[in-house]
Amino acid sequence: MIGAIIGDIVGSVFEGKNVKSTEIELMNFGSRITDDSVLTIAVADALLKDGNYEKSLLKWAWKYPWAGYGRSFREWMQADVQKPYHSWGNGSAMRVSSVAYAFNDLAEVLQEAKKTALPTHDHPEGIKGAEAIAAAIFLARTGQEKFRIKKFIEEEFGYDLNRTIEEIRPDYKFDVSCRGSVPEAIIAFLDSSDYESAIRLAISLGGDSDTIACMAGGIAEAFYKEIPTDLLDYARKKLPTVMKEVLFDFQLKYPLEIDLDKEWFRSSQQ
Template sequence: MLGAITGDIVGSVYEWNNIKYKKFEPLFSPRAFFTDDTILTVALMDAILNDRDYGDMLRRYYNEYPHAGYGNLFHQWCKYEDKEGYNSWGNGSAMRTSAVGYAFDSLEEVLEKAEYYASFTHNHPEGIKGAQATSACIFMARMGLSKDEIRANIANQFGYDLNRTINDIRPDYIFNESCQGTVPEAIVAFLDSTDYEDAIRGAVSLGGDSDTLTCITGGIAEAFYGDIPQEIADQSMHILVPDLSEVVVKFYNKYRPSDTITSAYKDAGKFVKELNQTDDHFQENQDKFWKSVVEGSKQTGLLNSLSSLIKKKKL
């Protein structure tokens, strides 16, 4: 949830500019933004929270945020309401599934629901397996299982090699959009961490599809370590647009009440009010920002306004 969203935001600037080290500063680059990973995560939260059809939610959020970096097959799927899943084994099924690990109360149901929600698009066995493994990690983490227990259960059920460290993986790891080439590495980044931020940094340091890999790691790490640090939650909420953050906080209120998330949401609300007062072209600049993501330029008026106000508030 916000742990996954934060992973997406932090990793966003490194997807096409990989780094192979953990000690990068600041944690949130001034160019950091949320991508399709976040948008489709929130779409699933909305579907679960309001008992809505997930296919409808995927298309609705796609239409509201059309320039967020979706894959070509997903673009095509969204254009045809009667189109079935496209047999994808891509990591998109795992990046968006974190809410499943919180909303259901048995591992059996978590696995069933993870398959159901993945299959709208990612109905290949590997696509389903990636979503199930990620959701299962989150469920077991929030149930209080140890890292060793999580490692053993996931390895036994899904056949992933989790007896590695990030130092083992990092040297030869390259960009990989498959579930089978992303999910095990993301889980290892969590298993090899000391706290939430360390998990995020470790995931980024692997390189590859950084926003998605770090999104998956972040969702698991949040469930295991508890609330993410307040300062990190604040920065993530400030980067989200209000329509997304509202769904996030409502989901938390129902399934995982958190003072940290509530505080970050309220502070972000004040921030948006300030931004609207200081920038008469908020919506115009937001639209320019999304277009610039597609074109490869991450610097926009909105982003600079966000960065400036965040720095002033010392978040």
């Protein structure tokens, strides 16, 4: 889960800038958490408590109302009564990573991923995006090789993963749909050699960089089971204490790939 959050933070300064290069500075002063991190924490918090995803998404969104939500989500959070708005956007996929750690059966992971999407993203594509990212993380954390992860995602969700980042990059444009960003995030992971390269490849596509890096980072964390110390320290300085408290509680209840020590959680936000 921290891998997804780091991807969001690193990618936040590149969103929409179409850098089209992996030769980028990953730790920028202006980087920050966005809605990707906020809602990732919201889903994890719901899993720790009553499983009410709608309530938790709403609570955390209002705690950080400046985090960069899309127009439809802002309307949803401001409505007197929350109703799903049939979204096919990648907001469902960016927030789902914790589900892959809270359950030890793939069918349960898929079922719960759908539940996390439904409060807002009840369109079939929105649900599919959340399920695909959750499944990829679950398969990665349970030791499946890349070709098996690729095969399952292709067969289960119909995404075209027979492309490379090098092939996609030249013509890729800003795309917030699940169909136009979830496969690309998975390919960034498939093409990577370690966690850092997955983030660099994801951002190098341009477009919705923080969300693509968030999705790719969640899978890469689960697969490589290692994140560079400097990136972990960087995230520690960027994350608010209340978010670190959720991460700490989640780590106590569910086994994560990156076992953060107590000192990491004690450090105050920059």
